[in-house]
Amino acid sequence: QAKEAGKRTWCVFSQNLEDRARARQSIELDLNKALENNELRLFFQPQLNAQTNEIIGAETLIRWQHPTRGLIGPDHFIQHAEDSGIITRLGDWALREALKAARRMPENMRVAVNISPLQIHSSSLVTTIINAIAVNQIDPARLELEITESVLMTDTEFTLKRLNQLKEIGLRISLDDFGTGFSSLSYLRRFPFDKLKIDKSFVEDIDHNHESRAITKATLQIAKALNMSCTAEGVETETQKQYLTEIGCDELQGYLISRPQPLDKLGHLFPVLTEEEAAKSLAQSTAG
Ligand code: C2E
Ligand code: MG
Numbered sequence: 001q002a003k004e005a006g007k008r009t010w011c012v013f014s015q016n017l018e019d020r021a022r023a024r025q026s027i028e029l030d031l032n033k034a035l036e037n038n039e040l041r042l043f044f045q046p047q048l049n050a051q052t053n054e055i056i057g058a059e060t061l062i063r064w065q066h067p068t069r070g071l072i073g074p075d076h077f078i079q080h081a082e083d084s085g086i087i088t089r090l091g092d093w094a095l096r097e098a099l100k101a102a103r104r105m106p107e108n109m110r111v112a113v114n115i116s117p118l119q120i121h122s123s124s125l126v127t128t129i130i131n132a133i134a135v136n137q138i139d140p141a142r143l144e145l146e147i148t149e150s151v152l153m154t155d156t157e158f159t160l161k162r163l164n165q166l167k168e169i170g171l172r173i174s175l176d177d178f179g180t181g182f183s184s185l186s187y188l189r190r191f192p193f194d195k196l197k198i199d200k201s202f203v204e205d206i207d208h209n210h211e212s213r214a215i216t217k218a219t220l221q222i223a224k225a226l227n228m229s230c231t232a233e234g235v236e237t238e239t240q241k242q243y244l245t246e247i248g249c250d251e252l253q254g255y256l257i258s259r260p261q262p263l264d265k266l267g268h269l270f271p272v273l274t275e276e277e278a279a280k281s282l283a284q285s286t287a288g
């Protein structure tokens with residue numbers, strides 16, 4: 001039966017509207033089941049301070065450990081989760097898990113969580129964050145929300161209000177995939193971003209493409225001029241790292257430093273507590 005459900009799930013590219021509606025419904029069912037059966041996983045990708053060479057944070061990237069299809073990446077289901085609306089539940093889950101995981105990392109490490117447009121509009125976002133911060137006794141400044149330019153394009157005034165409301169909690173907000181969307185630079189003036197993330201499509205070409213180098217440098221200058229920090233994503237080679245460090249990029253993220261991994265597998269890069277140790281330290285900090 002799982003196989004049947006699976007088959008229906010993956011025919012979303014049909015031209016037929018009815019097929020597509022049905023496919024969307026079955027994805028919603030499958031993702032609901034994935035949540036109930038604990039099939040979702042958070043992977044973590046370390047972020048490096050380019051100037052000090054220290055790991056200063058990690059981005060959480062969701063995976064679906066499907067019973068028959070194996071490990072499925074977010075590019076295969078996040079958009080469907082967004083379309084069906086189940087992203088708000090999935091996103092709340094990711095936030096709770098990320099803040100729980102933060103408890104297992106050094107206290108000076110930040111945790112970045114990707115937030116979908118629909119989540120920004122969801123009434124549960126703020127309460128989920130406030131609760132998860134309180135439950136895990138995490139300094140809100142350790143939490144970083146990553147949003148993309150697409151979030152800024154619908155209902156701009158509401159989004160601005162929501163982002164300011166989130167900032168009041170004390171967390172940080174990054175603009176992800178910078179330069180790949182259609183938003184205007186004037187957003188950078190109005191919205192409370194702490195960080196720009198240079199998209200990997202620019203980083204990929206740094207070695208052999210003059211334009212990509214120029215865009216990367218210009219992005220960095222915009223960030224500096226507006227008092228934001230700057231992270232380059234998709235750093236895969238030593239030459240890319242060297243160039244980005246040289247021009248003053250603050251943070252680096254990419255396969256060169258580490259692939260996204262379950263937290264348990266990152267102990268060689270930074271101290272990782274076991275769940276038991278984390279629970280104990282939480283009990284102590286709640287008592288004290
Ligand atoms: P993103 O937030 O821009 O994440 C960066 C993507 O680049 C990740 O893909 C990461 O695995 C990949 N990447 C990192 N370093 C390298 C590199 O050196 N080379 C290359 N080629 N790729 C690299 P991933 O994990 O497949 O995630 C894809 C997208 O799915 C993310 O893009 C993000 O937009 C979305 N996503 C992931 N987790 C969540 C989540 O919990 N909630 C929401 N709403 N979206 C998520
Ligand atoms: Mg991201």
Ligand code: MG
Nearest residue numbers: 176177197233
């Ligand atoms: Mg990105």
Ligand code: MG
Nearest residue numbers: 148176177199
């Ligand atoms: Mg992306």
